[in-house]
Amino acid sequence: MKLKRKLVAKPWGQTVLPDIFGGSSKKKIGEVWFEAPEGITPQLMTKYLFTSEKMSIQVHPNDRQARRVGFPHGKDECWFVLDAKPDAVLGLGLTKTVSPTKLKTAAILGEIEQLVDWKPVKKGDFFYVPAGTIHVIGADISLIEIQRNVDVTYRIYDYGRPRELHLDESLEVATLAPYDMKHCRDIPADQSASITDSTPFGLFQVIGDDSEILSNTISKEWQIIPLEGSVTVRGKLIKAGECGICPRLSDIDLSKNKKALVACTMT
Known part of the structure; x- marks a missing residue:
């Protein structure tokens, strides 16, 4: 099945997108979503993100914390960087362990950026972002985000934009410590x-028709994101800038693939 593409305007988005998404836009497009038909709820959600400004500083709850407030599960995500300007940065974790009071005070005073650990980023970088990680995507970055499909985001700081903040909720779920670098590659x-x-989910880079790398993984949901070339998913052609979904690995034909990301559930 080919998922439906949706362009989403964001205050930090870009007005010039890659040609596969239509090039120039009158709106600042920050995200490209891939949505399933009504009645089907994928366990994973794939997005393209394009930034011209820093996104909000935010955090997501883990399974236990999310269920406590009525969500089915928490939200882990990961980023695969497609492009970034030379001075682009991502914020992941804090520079040191701090108390909830110190973080709250810094957020209220607009000084929280001094606590965030800003990391240089380049094309080909990968970051897994466990639930509880304080994070922010900086300006001038294009990336693919794979996340567990649940709408629960707590904003800590939003650079003066007129959007709701969730400071108390953030303090209840955030890991107030540095990011573990074992999660980046x-x-x-x-x-x-x-x-x-x-x-909680698997992610593979597949070059050509190298299906062998996927063969030992058992999953009930596969999402395929071609970067170069195309793939066929249950008879549907999926090209760069599109996303396909299927329940079985045998539904995927990689014979025309050049490079693709393949995500799958692990539970």
């Missing part, structure tokens, strides 16, 4: 790779 552009390790 530099992915070689020309090699198939199993990118994630011991996470």
